[in-house]
Amino acid sequence: MMDLKEIDGQVQQLIRQVKDDTIQSMSQPIDVDEKTGRKDLVTTVDKRNEQSLILGLRKILPEAQILGEEGFGDQVTGTDGWTWIVDPIDGTMNFVMQQNHFAIMIALYHDGEGVLGYIFDVMNDDLYHGGPASGVFRNETKLEAPEDVPLRDSLIGISGPLLIENQFNLQDVARVSRGPRMYGSAGIEYVATINGELSGYISYLRPWDFGAGKVLAETLGLVVKSIDGTQLDMLSSTVVLVATQRASQEVIELAN
């Protein structure tokens, strides 16, 4: 097996290639299909990106299993050993409707612990990457941990459905904050939290939505938990909170 630094270098090369392919694909019409309904889309770009990523990741670490959003990876039923988690286009609705505000994400876990995370904010051309061994970088710049701001003095990202239906008292969470924000892509909202633009973000997420963000956020001292305050199961979908230490305590208290 390659060492971690070598793996990291190759994954960065791979994700940059898939980013370039994505940009190029946007100059042509894109086929769009509904998955579970009209608010859950998939495109030919999601599918082709996932296939490219899986092909590349298999070469980089053949012994790893791969969990991918569009189902081209493995049937993953446990977290023992090495696991890649792949989201070929995060924020597909934004990708289709806005050609903006979407991400490509990859995570590497070992025995359920985060090792490497990658979030490519494609239209800003910013690759967020790193993990506990190296720290977190935006392109070549090493990032400092965001300030541990309380909810009251910060903006908070909340997904549309959760806010509208007032799930987990999230309307109160929004009222206590300086204001809610809603960008429509987990990757983009994780990045905003990592950058300190938001004190946190709450949404119903699947493993590929939070896999990469969890590695990067926890490396920077942020809290990533289920909204009820328990640890995440890496293979389950649930309402996930990423936040500063202080904001996470306040949100969990208000939400339960």
Next chain:
Amino acid sequence: MMDLKEIDGQVQQLIRQVKDDTIQSMSQPIDVDEKTGRKDLVTTVDKRNEQSLILGLRKILPEAQILGEEGFGDQVTGTDGWTWIVDPIDGTMNFVMQQNHFAIMIALYHDGEGVLGYIFDVMNDDLYHGGPASGVFRNETKLEAPEDVPLRDSLIGISGPLLIENQFNLQDVARVSRGPRMYGSAGIEYVATINGELSGYISYLRPWDFGAGKVLAETLGLVVKSIDGTQLDMLSSTVVLVATQRASQEVIELAN
């Protein structure tokens, strides 16, 4: 009086200078005060920008009155003749909390009719400018009218307080759409609508929040109205809708 093209050139030069000053100010600590409460902020940069803009606009068109957010302009009580409307930092909360997602805006009206509009998306370094005589430009690129998409097939911007409190049935508007978005700056959401990333945007706005966006949006065939479907009073604050023709009809129907 200069001709319109000359005025336009000078305003572009002025707003670029104020943008540069704004960027420079962000490398130093910024004094922040509350205006009406903890969710309504003003900074030394808002105040200094407004003073710079007013000084410049007085030279460009001495006979015009000036309505500015921070009160350094004139007591404007009517729309006869020439009127500048100035928002020195739109999205001050984002400016303070995110150093991102804010705008500088200027509008020129004559006898209540929009003549020129400017929205500077500072952190993307994109100046949206133009009016009915010339069309609308992003920097040097002339923009086409966004597609007349219906609400059902599009994303819609809705301000936090209106969505949380379900004012004007805006939760239903969000449910009918492909999803709500919330960026926290009228300028940024007008720009997203002009770019076709959103089919529209609904928020309680003051004249300096919608003055520039109204000129640009209407030039591109978008509808700008009060949420009850009536024409805007250029000197009053109200819940304002900007949207495509089709989305505006649907929103007004759902909201009333």
